[in-house]
Amino acid sequence: MKIEKATLSDLEELNELFDGYRVFYEKESDKKSSKAFLKERIEQNESVIFISRNNDGVATGFVQLYPLFSSTRMKRFWLLNDLYVDQAYRGQGFSKALIERSKELCGETGACGMMLETAKDNHVGNQLYPATGWALDKDHNFYTWDVEN
Numbered sequence: 001m002k003i004e005k006a007t008l009s010d011l012e013e014l015n016e017l018f019d020g021y022r023v024f025y026e027k028e029s030d031k032k033s034s035k036a037f038l039k040e041r042i043e044q045n046e047s048v049i050f051i052s053r054n055n056d057g058v059a060t061g062f063v064q065l066y067p068l069f070s071s072t073r074m075k076r077f078w079l080l081n082d083l084y085v086d087q088a089y090r091g092q093g094f095s096k097a098l099i100e101r102s103k104e105l106c107g108e109t110g111a112c113g114m115m116l117e118t119a120k121d122n123h124v125g126n127q128l129y130p131a132t133g134w135a136l137d138k139d140h141n142f143y144t145w146d147v148e149n
Contacts, residue, residue: 001052001053001054001055001092001093001094001097002052002053002055002057003050003051003052003053003097003098003101004050004051004053005048005049005050005051006042006049006050006051006062007042008039008042008043010051010059011035011038011039011042012035013051013059014038014049014051014059014062015031015034015038016031016059017051017061017062017084017086018034018037018038018062018082018084019031019034020084020086020087021062021084022034024084041064046066047064047065047066047067047081048064048065048067048078048105049062049063049064049065050062050063050098050101050102050105052085052094052097052098054089054092059086060085060086060088060089060094061083061084061085061086061089061094061095061098062082062083062084062098063080063082063083063084063098063099063101063102064080064081064082064083065078065079065080065102065105065114066078066079066081067079067109068115070112070113073112075110075111075112076109076110076111076112077111077112077113077114077115078102078105078106078109078111078113078114078115079114079115079116080099080102080114080115080116081116083095083098083099083116083125085098096128096131096132099128099129099132100132102114116129116134117142
């Protein structure tokens, strides 16, 4: 297993995974737009994307993190926004390895931590995150505002 920072040379494989991720979350497949989206994130250094590969070099999954800041802690804080492993490779430790690499990024960037959001009915994720050291925040309300609503 190998985890590496995604570059433009990974774009084709990454886009296949990203499209699968979006379809998993009930969005229409749109590989042209998703490829442009990923390319822009990489070129503009607007996110950090790690891609996982099996021992044969096949891309198996990815994690995408966006930089935030904690004003109260006066440090960088990462948003783990996307985590996906292709269904054929689930249960083999790729998700855990991608999360561990994300934790290393926190150390490398002097960040105070990470946050993520997942659906209450994401049973796999809601077992995975506590198993990898994440704590469910029961003390704060999480609100969203959407332009389309």
